[in-house]
Amino acid sequence: MTAPRFSLRGVRKSFGDHLVLDGIDLEINVGEVVTLIGPSGSGKSTLLRCLNLLEPIDDGEILLDGVDISVPGIDPNPVRRRVGMVFQSYNLFPHMSVLDNVTLAPVRVLGQEHSVARERAGVLLERFGLADKAASYPDRLSGGQQQRVAIVRALALEPEILLLDEITSSLDPELVGEVLDVVRELKATGMTLVLATHEMGFARETSDTVCVLDGGRIIERGAPERVFSQPDSARARQFLERVIRSGRL
Amino acid sequence: MAVADGRRAAWEREKRRRSIAVAAASSLVVVAAIVALVPRMPRWDRVRASFFDGAQFRDSLPRLIDAFWLDVRIFLWCTPAIVALALLVAMARNSRSAALFPLRVISVAYTDVMRGVPIILWIYLIGFGVPGLGIARPWNSPLLWGSVAMVLTYSAYVAEVFRAGIESVHESQRAAARSLGLSHWQSMRHVVLPQAVRRVVPPLMNDMVSLQKDVALVSLIGPIEILRQAGVDKAKFANFTPYIAAAIVFLCVTIPLTRLTDWMIDRERRRTQGTRIG
Structure with a gap:
């Protein structure tokens, strides 16, 4: 039994008076795919941002491979090199070509030579069907292509964990598939993934563990078959029924 | 079509x-x-003779254009200094860390004080005051310290333009940069500033058009640039035509600059906001 990659213990976080995370306990193992679902405002995105140290937590602790990374004042950059993040609205850098978007961090953060970074970026773009877009600027790409570039950009740092924050929520329905294919491929490589999503069918198919969040707490967790078919908590059942009624499962 | x-x-x-x-x-x-x-008007003839004297105009113009080169030179060395200083002030004001709090206070005080006093006063105070400390030549030249006064005041205005630009770059861009492990300054340098500067080029050009004219204020503490030269000619020939000539020389530079600015503003608007509502 290897140690969990991430251990969260009693993680609390509030924005002003608003308590967003209310005591989260969670273990994420190496190679596990953990999906966070739940109503808007339940704390899914905030939890992901805390794992990447984009948001400092107020209480509790987050351990990465047994090391506490939630110590106030810790240098976040070594953690971020290991924990990549992809955002709902892509957040590509609009003033840079696709290739420059991808090579920026390897060059500036890892100190790779430009030529090396470009070669590796080229390989990644090729792998995700974006080789012909290397010289394009982000606003010339479709949403699906932009999101795939964002994933490649995060992968260029060769992270051990990838956090995916509702990465299909801004996409036109017909573009969702190409992005989800990328996630399936990442899962196949054995990468540890933590994703927040509204794509319930995908969550059911891909996840090892599903967590239902509500009001900043994990109110249900377990294997997807069980969580989706016979949830223990009434509120999780309610949420899932609403989702089923709206035709998203 | x-x-x-x-x-x-x-x-x-x-x-x-x-x-x-x-x-x-x-x-x-x-x-x-x-x-x-x-x-x-009753005294039109006298005004025409003293403001619109063709012979006087032709006599003064070459001297004025010669003197105008000094204006151009002041403008050319002030501009890069202003851009550099303004960027520093804007970034200091945007710094986040608690350790840089004094820097934020200084930059706020700087922009408030420099913008709150007429530029002519700064030129007098710095242009006469600093050389008055007894600095050795050539470091006591009024031209140098007049230029410094221009740089200090204009940087305060331009810093505000840069700050607006920096703040207009969406927080999500910074989040993306930081999530990739870039430091605060790396995010600033590679992600935020390039976008911010691009957005504020048009208002920046506006300030540069103003600077091009305000350079003439340095003449108040001695250097013979075009305004001073026009004054010399006026006194010598008891005729105001040199002022008209100087105004025309300025227009020859500022009008094209203004048109260029308008064109750039228009282009930026078309690029970012689509078609205009008629």
Whole structure:
């Protein structure tokens, strides 16, 4: 039994008076795919941002491979090199070509030579069907292509964990598939993934563990078959029924 | 573009024709009034002789253009200094860390104080005050310290423009940069600033047009640039025509610069906001 990659213990976080995370306990193992679902405002995105140290937590602790990374004042950059993040609205850098978007961090953060970074970026773009877009600027790409570039950009740092924050929520329905294919491929490589999503069918198919969040707490967790078919908590059942009624499962 | 030559195109042609006619007629009335009325003023002859003397104009113009090179030179060395200092002040004001709190306070105080006092006063205070400390030549030149005064005041204004630009870059860009492991300064340098600067080029150009004119204020503490030279000629020949000539020289530079600025503002708006509402 290897140690969990991430251990969260009693993680609390509030924005002003608003308590967003209310005591989260969670273990994420190496190679596990953990999906966070739940109503808007339940704390899914905030939890992901805390794992990447984009948001400092107020209480509790987050351990990465047994090391506490939630110590106030810790240098976040070594953690971020290991924990990549992809955002709902892509957040590509609009003033840079696709290739420059991808090579920026390897060059500036890892100190790779430009030529090396470009070669590796080229390989990644090729792998995700974006080789012909290397010289394009982000606003010339479709949403699906932009999101795939964002994933490649995060992968260029060769992270051990990838956090995916509702990465299909801004996409036109017909573009969702190409992005989800990328996630399936990442899962196949054995990468540890933590994703927040509204794509319930995908969550059911891909996840090892599903967590239902509500009001900043994990109110249900377990294997997807069980969580989706016979949830223990009434509120999780309610949420899932609403989702089923709206035709998203 | 013969796609939609229908009812609407005809209506727009008619509307355009009518507004051109109205504009032409009203301009004609104004010009006619000036041409007819001004020469009837009791002392028009004297004003014409002292402000619009052709021979005087031709005599002064070459000297003025020579002197104008000094204005251009001041402008050229002030501009990069202003941009650099303003960027520093804007970034200091945008710094986040608690350790840089004093820097934020200083930069706020700096912009408040420099913008709160007329530029002429700064030129007098710095241009006469600092050389008065007894600094050795050539470091006591009023030209140098007048330029420093220009740089210090203009940087305060330009810093505010940069700050607006930096703040206009969406937080999610910073989040993306930081999530990739870039430090605060790396995010600033590679992600935020390039976008911010691009957005503020038009208002920046506006400030540069102002600077191009305000350079003449340095003449108040001695250097013989175009305004000073025009004053010298005026005193020598007891004629105001050199001022008119100086104004024309300025217009030759500022009008093209202003048009260029408007064009850039327009282009930026088209790029970011789509079509304009008529």
